[in-house]
Amino acid sequence: MSFGRTASSTTTPPLNDIDLANPPEDTVSDLAFSSQGEFLSVSSWDSKVRVYQIMGDGSSQGKAMYEHQGPVLSTRWTGDGTKIVSGGCDKAVKLYDVASGQSTQIGAHNEPVSVVRFAECGNSNTPVIVSGSWDKTLKYWDMRSPNPVSTIELPERCYVMDTRRKLLVCGTAEKKFVIINLDNPTVKFKETTSPLKWQTKSISCFVEGDGYAVGSIEGRLSVQYVSDENQKKAFSFKCHRENVTDRGRTKNRLYSLNQICFHPVQGTFVTAGSEGNLSFWDKDSKHRLKSYQSIGTPITAANFNNNGSIFAYAIGYDWSKGYTYSKPDNPVGIKIHAVKDEEVKRKS
Known part of the structure; x- marks a missing residue:
């Protein structure tokens, strides 16, 4: 299916947003x-995690940095904002303690850690760190012990979580999904397979959970x-594609959907692709709210701040075209975007 379009959903010129400093x-x-x-943690392939403060005018300042012994693939904050977790x-x-400026290793996998998240489990909302790895496991950590609280065996390598x-x-991998109810975090609630034909690239949970x-x-x-x-309401649609003319023939060029982010208040979402396009959507009314022309380089990561007033997105090479397109002059940066109502407000 395709999303409907309204007068406000036409494609507009590329965003002219503020660059993150350093x-x-x-x-x-x-x-x-x-x-x-308004503090932003950033993980990157240069093996570092950086922390920035975003000012009211969109300007920014670097506040801290710590290192891994290899490329860092994921970062999140704990619920109280006092620590940062990365893998x-x-x-x-x-785990990085903001107050002391010290980082410590709280866990390990047998293969690279692809994703980390902070979660609260059980009726008592016990805070834990969850890590997924290419070693086909999901592990829970209590932040005070080098041994996992629990380990869940996955059907394949963890790509997203x-x-x-x-x-x-x-x-x-192999388009498998494991769904867990965190009230009973050590048990798989459901296992299913992706309805999409090709490899999973991104995932994001609804605000309602x-x-x-x-x-x-x-x-x-x-x-x-x-x-x-509710699964009766499930649907799929095409996005991040464009028609191109090659030798007189029109072809549909496909791009990787690198990131999905739900607005924390409205529940609408934005998608970012390897062609450099940002599009805002309302899943309930099935409308595209806003779409911007490609900025000409892949968007590799993105997220909203806590109240949804700021949207940060990163540009850089995402390897979607292989190593031959990895060039020293490929741009690397982060943009700070002030969110507008027309981009995220639900359609009545």
């Missing part, structure tokens, strides 16, 4: 905002629900 030296893998202020190709899960409220969804959106490497997105009853 960005990473290599492609950004992940972005995360603190819940306790990467050195197989380590690290997200949590919201008591929902955790992990996407693996009752479903998730998943994107693939060939410019397609699917909206999925956890309960069997």
Whole structure:
């Protein structure tokens, strides 16, 4: 299916947003905002995690940095905003204390750590770190012990993962999904297969915690629900594609859907692709709210701040075209975008 379009959903010129000061030296893998202020953690392939403060006018200032022994693939803040968790190709899960400026390793996997998240489990909302790895496991850490609280065996390598409220969804190789109810975090609630034809690239849970959106490497997105009853409302649609003319013939060029981000207040979402396009969507009314022309380089990571007033997105090479397109002069940076109502407000 295709999303409907309104008068406000036409494609507009590229965004002219504010550049983050002193960005990473290599492609950004992940972005995360603190819940306790406009502080942004950034993980990148230069093996570092950086922390920036975003000012009211969109300007920024670097505040801290710590290192891994290999490219860092994921970063998140703890719920109270006092610590940052990260994981990467050195197989380590690290925790950075904002007050002391010290980083410590709290966990390890047998293969690279592809994604980390902060979660609250059980009726008592016990805070834990969750890490997914290419070693086909999901591990829970209590931040005080080098041994995992629990380990869940996955059907394949963990590629993507997200949590919201008591929902955790992990996407693996071979298009498999493991769904977990964090009230019972050591048990798989459901296992399923992606409705999309090609490899899973991105995932994001609904604000309500009752479903998730998943994107693939060939410019397609699917909206999925956890309960069997709501799953009747599931649907998929094409995005991040363009028609190009080659030798007199029109072809449909496909791009990887690198990031899906739900607005924390409105529940609408934005998608970012390897062609450099940002599009805002309303899943409930099935409308595209806003779409911007490509900025000419892949968008590799993105996220909203805690109240949805700021949207940060990273530009850089995402390897979607192979090593021959990896060039020393490929741009690397992070843009700060002031969110407008027309981009995220639900359609009545």
